[in-house]
Amino acid sequence: MKLLLCSLPLVLAASVAFAAAPVENVSGKKHPNIAAAQHLSEQAYKKISEAQQANEWDMDGHAAKAKDLLDQVNRELKAAAEAANKNHK
Numbered sequence: 001m002k003l004l005l006c007s008l009p010l011v012l013a014a015s016v017a018f019a020a021a022p023v024e025n026v027s028g029k030k031h032p033n034i035a036a037a038q039h040l041s042e043q044a045y046k047k048i049s050e051a052q053q054a055n056e057w058d059m060d061g062h063a064a065k066a067k068d069l070l071d072q073v074n075r076e077l078k079a080a081a082e083a084a085n086k087n088h089k
Helices: 002-018 032-054 062-087
Strands: none
Touching: 032 062
């Protein structure tokens, strides 16, 4: 049981490594609202990272899951902007 508890921080740290930090890759000129949403998702990701560090990663994996979801949000926002570009030539 102690081995399991000792390895938990390593597992949580590894799960954080898989979540890519959101990037701002949508044109603010073409899609100001989508770009703003993407910026907010990046800010949320950074705040979650700060919370993880402050709590020594002891959040039962919920913060890591939130970061994964923010990465997904970022990818969907990029896809939305690309779809808008394609549909409005």
